[in-house]
Amino acid sequence: VNRELDEMRDLPAETTDGHRVHLLANMGLLTDIRFAQTHGAEGIGLYRTEIPFLAYHDFPTEAQQFTLYQKVVEGMGGKPVTIRTLDIGADKYPPYVSIARSEPNPFLGWRSIRISLEVSETFKMQLRAILRAGALGPVRLLIPMISSLEEILRVKAILREVKTELVWRRVPFDDDMELGIMVEVPAAVQVVHRMVEEVDFVSIGTNDLIQYLLAVDRGNLKVASLYEPFHPAVLAALNQVIRAAKDNGKRVAMCGEMAGDPLSTLLLMGMGLEEFSMESLSIPVVRKLVRSVSYERAFAIGQEALRMDRVDEIKRYLFSEMRALG
Numbered sequence: 374v375n376r377e378l379d380e381m382r383d384l385p386a387e388t389t390d391g392h393r394v395h396l397l398a399n400m401g402l403l404t405d406i407r408f409a410q411t412h413g414a415e416g417i418g419l420y421r422t423e424i425p426f427l428a429y430h431d432f433p434t435e436a437q438q439f440t441l442y443q444k445v446v447e448g449m450g451g452k453p454v455t456i457r458t459l460d461i462g463a464d465k466y467p468p469y470v471s472i473a474r475s476e477p478n479p480f481l482g483w484r485s486i487r488i489s490l491e492v493s494e495t496f497k498m499q500l501r502a503i504l505r506a507g508a509l510g511p512v513r514l515l516i517p518m519i520s521s522l523e524e525i526l527r528v529k530a531i532l533r534e535v536k537t538e539l540v541w542r543r544v545p546f547d548d549d550m551e552l553g554i555m556v557e558v559p560a561a562v563q564v565v566h567r568m569v570e571e572v573d574f575v576s577i578g579t580n581d582l583i584q585y586l587l588a589v590d591r592g593n594l595k596v597a598s599l600y601e602p603f604h605p606a607v608l609a610a611l612n613q614v615i616r617a618a619k620d621n622g623k624r625v626a627m628c629g630e631m632a633g634d635p636l637s638t639l640l641l642m643g644m645g646l647e648e649f650s651m652e653s654l655s656i657p658v659v660r661k662l663v664r665s666v667s668y669e670r671a672f673a674i675g676q677e678a679l680r681m682d683r684v685d686e687i688k689r690y691l692f693s694e695m696r697a698l699g
C-alpha cells in the first residue's frame with residue numbers, strides 16, 4: 374500500500390472527472406519541510422510561526438525571522454508558503470511573554486490577533502519579515518482568530534504602514550502579497566460574506582471553530598467525546614464559509630485537523646473546498662481518495678450529508694461512501 378501511495382505522490386489531486394483540488398502541508402519547524410516534500414505537498418497551507426518562536430529566549434528580531442522564513446521559502450522550492458502571524462495565548466505561550474497565563478478562560482481571552490493588535494511593534498516586525506520573505510518566492514500572509522471586520526481593517530491599515538516603511542528603507546518585498554484570514558470563530562462565519570470582500574483568501578481553522586461552535590474545549594479529555602467535526606452545526610458553518618468565498622471568487626482553504634481526515638475528504642470536496650492543508654503524513658491517503666471519485670459524486674455526497682441531522686447518521690453515510698470506493 375505504501376508503495377502505491379508513493380507512486381501517486383506526483384499525480385495531481387484530481388477527481389476522475391477532472392476537478393482539481395490542492396493538498397498542502399501544515400508545518401511548525403524547519404524539519405517539517407522535508408516531510409512536506411516527500412509526501413507530495415503542493416505547498417505550505419499553514420506555517421504556525423508561534424512554534425519556532427517558542428524556542429527563542431526573546432521575540433526573534435526582524436532579521437532572525439527573515440532568515441527563518443527564507444529557509445522555509447527556499448526549502449519549498451517555489452511552492453506557495455502560507456505564513457500565519459503569531460497565534461499565541463490560550464495553549465501556546467513563549468516563555469518570554471509574560472501574559473496572563475492565569476486567565477480564567479484563556480481560549481476566550483487575550484490570544485492571537487488580539488495580542489498582535491495591542492503589541493503592534495512586535496506585530497509590525499513580523500509583518501516586515503514576512504513581506505520581505507515574499508520577495509524570495511510565493512508567500513501568502515494569514516491572520517489568525519479574526520472575529521470582526523474591524524480587526525481585518527486594522528490589520529490592513531497596519532500592513533499599509535509597514536509597506537511604506539519598507540519602501541522607505543529600500544528593501545525588496547512583495548507588495549502584492551495575498552492576504553487571508555482564518556475563519557475559526559463563529560462570529561466570523563456569521564459575517565463571512567462581508568469579510569471575504571476584504572481579503573484574497575480564507576482558511577478554515579476547524580480545530581478552534583469546532584470548539585467555539587460546540588462549546589467544547591479542544592484540549593479537555595472530559596468532553597472529548599463531544600468534540601465532533603461531523604456535527605450538523607459544524608457542517609452547516611463550513612458550507613456557509615465555502616459558499617461565501619466562492620460567490621466572491623475568493624480561494625477557500627481549510628487548515629484544521631479535519632482537512633486531513635479521510636472521512637471528511639469527499640464531503641469537503643463536494644462542498645467546494647479547494648485547498649486542504651494537513652499534517653504531511655495524511656496527504657497520500659487524501660490524494661488517493663480524491664483521485665478515486667468523480668466530483669459529481671462528491672457533490673451529491675456533500676448535499677446528502679448536509680440534509681442529515683444526526684452525527685451517527687452522517688458518519689455512517691460517509692463511511693459507507695468511502696468504503697464503496699475501495
Ligand code: PEP
Pocket residue numbers: 419421460557577578579580581582628629630
Ligand atoms: C485551527 O484552529 O484549526 C488551526 C489550524 O489553528 P491552531 O490549531 O493552530 O489553533
Ligand code: MG
Pocket residue numbers: 517557578580581
Ligand atoms: Mg486555531
